[in-house]
Amino acid sequence: MTRMLDYLRENQKSIEKTLIRLVKAESPSQDKKLVDLCGEVLMEEFTKLIDGDIQILKKSIVGNQYLLTYGPKDWKDQILIIGHLDTVWDKDALPLKIEGDTLYGPGVFDMKAGLTISLWAMKALKAFNIFGEKKVVLLVTSDEEIGSIHSKEIIIQEARKSSLVLIPESSIEPNGAVKTERKGAGNFYLEVKGVAAHAGINAWDGASAIEELAYQIIDLKKLANREEGISINVGIISGGSRSNVIAKDAYAEIDVRITKREQAELITQQIMNRPVFVEGTSTVVTGEIERFPLERNEKVVSLYHDLKEIALLHGYELEEGSSGGASDGNFTAGEGIPTIDGLGPIGGGAHSDNEHIILSNLPERSALLAEMIAKHLQ
Numbered sequence: 001m002t003r004m005l006d007y008l009r010e011n012q013k014s015i016e017k018t019l020i021r022l023v024k025a026e027s028p029s030q031d032k033k034l035v036d037l038c039g040e041v042l043m044e045e046f047t048k049l050i051d052g053d054i055q056i057l058k059k060s061i062v063g064n065q066y067l068l069t070y071g072p073k074d075w076k077d078q079i080l081i082i083g084h085l086d087t088v089w090d091k092d093a094l095p096l097k098i099e100g101d102t103l104y105g106p107g108v109f110d111m112k113a114g115l116t117i118s119l120w121a122m123k124a125l126k127a128f129n130i131f132g133e134k135k136v137v138l139l140v141t142s143d144e145e146i147g148s149i150h151s152k153e154i155i156i157q158e159a160r161k162s163s164l165v166l167i168p169e170s171s172i173e174p175n176g177a178v179k180t181e182r183k184g185a186g187n188f189y190l191e192v193k194g195v196a197a198h199a200g201i202n203a204w205d206g207a208s209a210i211e212e213l214a215y216q217i218i219d220l221k222k223l224a225n226r227e228e229g230i231s232i233n234v235g236i237i238s239g240g241s242r243s244n245v246i247a248k249d250a251y252a253e254i255d256v257r258i259t260k261r262e263q264a265e266l267i268t269q270q271i272m273n274r275p276v277f278v279e280g281t282s283t284v285v286t287g288e289i290e291r292f293p294l295e296r297n298e299k300v301v302s303l304y305h306d307l308k309e310i311a312l313l314h315g316y317e318l319e320e321g322s323s324g325g326a327s328d329g330n331f332t333a334g335e336g337i338p339t340i341d342g343l344g345p346i347g348g349g350a351h352s353d354n355e356h357i358i359l360s361n362l363p364e365r366s367a368l369l370a371e372m373i374a375k376h377l378q
């Protein structure tokens with residue numbers, strides 16, 4: 001036990017209130033109006049708890065984004081926490097309910113509980129008057145679930161000013177392990193052009209885009225490598241117009257995952273440089289590796305050890321794990337900034353009907369975050 005944990009446990013009910021307010025303000029990524037309303041709740045809670053500087057980054061298509069600062073705002077050095085307001089849930093798609101120690105609801109695990117523990121970690125630092133030589137900035141975005149197109153720039157910009165990035169995204173089920181490794185990810189698009197012809201009258205004059213695409217898919221799958229942690233999924237295909245016409249067009253979308261940054265260049269080249277299998281067809285590939293992996297390097301391991309030590313003081317063993325999914329932590333790790341992810345509370349079922357968190361774990365995870373910040377503020 002530590003005084004920080006004691007303090008946060010005393011505030012269990014208030015922490016729950018913050019979380020429930022945020023969850024009730026439903027915020028599907030595509031609904032700017034609703035996401036902005038959730039942003040209002042976030043700002044109210046921040047002002048009530050911390051009363052620090054708020055910078056609103058106005059957005060026209062997606063919800064507004066926020067820079068919430070603890071500590072003197074003109075200080076240059078900072079520790080960055082990144083969270084997102086948006087969820088994958090349409091309004092009224094999933095009910096909020098409490099059963100014993102479990103809270104179910106839209107976005108509760110991914111990641112309104114993460115935002116809640118971040119606000120309360122800052123509140124705890126303030127309560128004990130803990131300041132260092134750095135400020136703490138909580139960057140809250142609004143489009144993480146739809147690819148972070150409208151936030152990638154600010155994430156990278158803020159990360160470059162930071163000595164450390166903490167991501168309170170959902171932890172690993174079932175015991176709340178933090179994420180010390182995340183795969184990198186990219187999307188690629190194949191457009192195949194063929195030569196149309198009547199399938200009966202002049203079958204030998206055409207060049208089938210569909211046939212070419214079939215060869216391309218098999219060839220692309222050969223680039224997957226389980227040992228190296230490179231996976232390739234052709235998730236969408238389309239093409240052709242009628243069964244009696246040799247297909248003029250075919251199309252495919254491919255999801256690629258990598259585990260090491262150095263794999264990005266080669267796999268991109270291999271995907272882009274397509275051989276021709278069916279004479280008369282041509283293939284154009286676009287796309288890129290959009291997120292570099294969060295690699296479990298020395299810096300990440302040392303951050304994990306810091307967290308483990310704090311957890312031991314709190315009386316439990318904190319585990320680590322890896323995730324095949326990408327988060328905004330991939331951007332900051334890609335910039336070479338020490339990043340640790342999955343700091344959200346114990347829970348499960350992100351993006352599923354079963355989405356939930358364990359309420360009594362909120363003070364523990366908030367204290368973990370607060371003490372990690374305190375340790376790195378100097």
Ligand SMILES: [Zn+2]
Pocket residue numbers: 084110111144169170
């Ligand atoms: Zn998330």
